[in-house]
Amino acid sequence: MKKKIEVARRGSFSRRALILGGLQTAGFAAIFSRIYYLQVAQAEKFKTLADENRVHVELEPPVRGVIFDRRGEQLAINDRSYSVSLSTAGNKDVEKTVLLLNDILELPDYDIERILKSLDRFSRRPVHIADRITWEQVNKIEVNSPDLPGVHIREGLLRRYPMGEYMSHVVGYVGRVSEKDQQKSNDPALLIPGFRIGKSGIERSREKTLRGKASIRRVEVNARGRTVRELKNYLGDPGNDVHLTIDTPLQFYVQDRLRQAEAASAVVMNVHNGEILALGSYPAYDANDFVLGFSQKKWKKLVNDERAPFRNKAVAGAYAPGSTFKFVLALAALESGVSPDWSVKCEGHVEVGPQKFHCWNRYGHGRVSMRNSIKYSCDVYYYELAQKVGIKKMAAMARRLGFGEKHLPELYGESTGLVPDRQWKLDNRDDPWRIGDSLQASIGQGFVLATPIQIAVMMSRIVNGGWAVNAHLLSQKGGELRERLGIHENYLDIVKDAAFAVANEEKGTAYNARIKDKNLAMGGKTGTSQVRRITTAERKKGVIKNEDLPWRLRDHALFVGYAPYRNPKYVCSVVVEHGGSGSSAAAPIARDILTATQFIDPIGKAPHRLPVPKPEEIANMVASKTEDI
Numbered sequence: 328m329k330k331k332i333e334v335a336r337r338g339s340f341s342r343r344a345l346i347l348g349g350l351q352t353a354g355f356a357a358i359f360s361r362i363y364y365l366q367v368a369q370a371e372k373f374k375t376l377a378d379e380n381r382v383h384v385e386l387e388p389p390v391r392g393v394i395f396d397r398r399g400e401q402l403a404i405n406d407r408s409y410s411v412s413l414s415t416a417g418n419k420d421v422e423k424t425v426l427l428l429n430d431i432l433e434l435p436d437y438d439i440e441r442i443l444k445s446l447d448r449f450s451r452r453p454v455h456i457a458d459r460i461t462w463e464q465v466n467k468i469e470v471n472s473p474d475l476p477g478v479h480i481r482e483g484l485l486r487r488y489p490m491g492e493y494m495s496h497v498v499g500y501v502g503r504v505s506e507k508d509q510q511k512s513n514d515p516a517l518l519i520p521g522f523r524i525g526k527s528g529i530e531r532s533r534e535k536t537l538r539g540k541a542s543i544r545r546v547e548v549n550a551r552g553r554t555v556r557e558l559k560n561y562l563g564d565p566g567n568d569v570h571l572t573i574d575t576p577l578q579f580y581v582q583d584r585l586r587q588a589e590a591a592s593a594v595v596m597n598v599h600n601g602e603i604l605a606l607g608s609y610p611a612y613d614a615n616d617f618v619l620g621f622s623q624k625k626w627k628k629l630v631n632d633e634r635a636p637f638r639n640k641a642v643a644g645a646y647a648p649g650s651t652f653k654f655v656l657a658l659a660a661l662e663s664g665v666s667p668d669w670s671v672k673c674e675g676h677v678e679v680g681p682q683k684f685h686c687w688n689r690y691g692h693g694r695v696s697m698r699n700s701i702k703y704s705c706d707v708y709y710y711e712l713a714q715k716v717g718i719k720k721m722a723a724m725a726r727r728l729g730f731g732e733k734h735l736p737e738l739y740g741e742s743t744g745l746v747p748d749r750q751w752k753l754d755n756r757d758d759p760w761r762i763g764d765s766l767q768a769s770i771g772q773g774f775v776l777a778t779p780i781q782i783a784v785m786m787s788r789i790v791n792g793g794w795a796v797n798a799h800l801l802s803q804k805g806g807e808l809r810e811r812l813g814i815h816e817n818y819l820d821i822v823k824d825a826a827f828a829v830a831n832e833e834k835g836t837a838y839n840a841r842i843k844d845k846n847l848a849m850g851g852k853t854g855t856s857q858v859r860r861i862t863t864a865e866r867k868k869g870v871i872k873n874e875d876l877p878w879r880l881r882d883h884a885l886f887v888g889y890a891p892y893r894n895p896k897y898v899c900s901v902v903v904e905h906g907g908s909g910s911s912a913a914a915p916i917a918r919d920i921l922t923a924t925q926f927i928d929p930i931g932k933a934p935h936r937l938p939v940p941k942p943e944e945i946a947n948m949v950a951s952k953t954e955d956i
Contacts, residue, residue: 599796665712
């Protein structure tokens with residue numbers, strides 16, 4: 328019995344030992360299996376993770392291309408600068424680090440908020456802290472580096488615009504990369520802390536040309552995120568330079584001349600190849616503020632300014648072209664067989680059905696032919712002409728002369744303006760075209776809209792002999808376009824002669840703004856664009872003068888001119904917002920600009936070798952060659 332019990336005990340022990348041994352074996356097998364999995368099967372993965380803690384990939388921003396004017400003057404350049412970024416690598420308390428940095432850099436509150444949000448969202452990506460820190464601040468950061476883990480100082484380049492507000496609407500500016508920008512592109516350069524890309528103007532439209540490709544560095548770092556040594560370096564490519572047709576001395580003069588108006592724009596163009604020599608818009612802003620940052624006070628002042636300083640009025644401003652549009656109908660009429668001697672008696676208005684359409688001269692101009700209708704800017708003549716020609720031919724001629732299309736894709740935000748016709752009104756107003764619409768369009772009112780650049784293109788195509796010149800801001804070889812508009816030269820000469828009478832014969836609407844020197848004489852056309860409807864009751868009492876109205880309710884003033892008359896080289900279009908009369912507000916500005924342009928002569932031989940005229944020289948020249956109203 329005893330023996331049986333002993334055997335049973337031994338059997339029970341053996342089973343327990345076997346079970347325990349099995350469990351131990353299984354445990355060791357699981358451990359060794361895990362070790363094999365981690366060290367062999369997943370070796371590459373964990374090696375990569377380890378390298379991420381030890382090896383960092385750093386992107387070095389490419390050198391951005393420089394923007395030049397036609398003379399070789401630098402309009403956008405790169406300055407050496409120190410910037411600071413912060414990474415969470417090796418940093419257990421980023422908020423403390425940001426506060427310590429703030430003691431050194433004195434960051435604004437909104438910047439601190441931005442930094443903390445970015446650090447929270449992009450845990451493995453360095454976050455930009457500040458640009459253009461001083462050498463003293465660099466030294467303080469280096470001295471306190473043990474208390475600033477993950478803080479990196481980078482020596483790099485920062486954009487600067489030496490011409491300030493004189494070129495801001497043309498050159499544009501660069502700004503920090505947004506999340507939306509990053510989503511649109513897979514360029515790794517956009518991940519560089521503080522990296523900036525073009526946001527407006529040439530900086531935006533030529534972004535890919537100017538940007539270049541980033542350099543890539545693989546560096547070994549220690550536990551505190553400090554670089555120990557460089558492992559590999561892949562060099563990127565610098566951006567390419569961009570050359571513009573803009574002439575800096577002329578641009579300066581144009582901007583200074585526009586300052587004498589509340590809000591205005593001007594375009595100066597080479598009539599033969601479409602080069603834009605000056606593109607002014609006032610008021611303007613300093614593009615450097617977008618790089619360095621606006622003060623809250625300055626930003627609010629600019630944003631709330633009713634004169635819209637951020638808007639490039641030369642291309643984005645769409646206005647009723649007023650009487651400058653009369654060239655369009657005159658040429659359409661000549662092509663339709665209307666004789667230039669066909670005349671109309673202007674008694675100050677014309678009645679069409681129940682409606683009465685008024686001339687700007689309430690007393691009328693008497694009997695006028697085509698030449699005098701342009702010289703005096705008689706509205707009644709064009710009311711009658713519109714009924715003979717019709718909107719279809721009028722709209723077709725407008726498009727041939729450059730209305731209703733964009734001309735400067737180099738500048739973001741350009742308006743197409745509007746050339747209305749029967750189909751447009753049906754599609755957009757669900758209403759048939761009426762004879763009154765044609766009469767309004769004939770004098771550049773109603774639905775018609777045009778930009779200063781379109782008006783300049785129109786005049787260029789008329790005075791260059793009917794060549795389909797297109798405007799451009801980027802320098803290009805060749806230049807002159809050899810495509811005809813198909814308008815008979817005799818018709819163009821008739822209109823051109825009438826434009827000469829506007830500015831050089833007594834009773835011409837721009838006679839008081841003429842250029843005295845016959846060798847520099849200009850031709851052109853005034854225009855006044857209504858911004859409010861004049862009621863019948865007001866006409867009976869007497870139309871309120873522009874100067875008696877609030878600024879916002881005054882008419883826009885327009886003028887488009889060319890010079891010199893005998894051999895046109897330059898065209899200038901001017902729009903003075905709420906300036907009142909084209910003859911008194913816009914024509915004198917265009918006269919001075921065309922005089923200055925001929926003095927500077929930017930398309931003369933080797934313009935890049937000519938000495939840059941001083942502002943006072945230009946002003947003195949203009950004063951000696953012009954006659955004030």
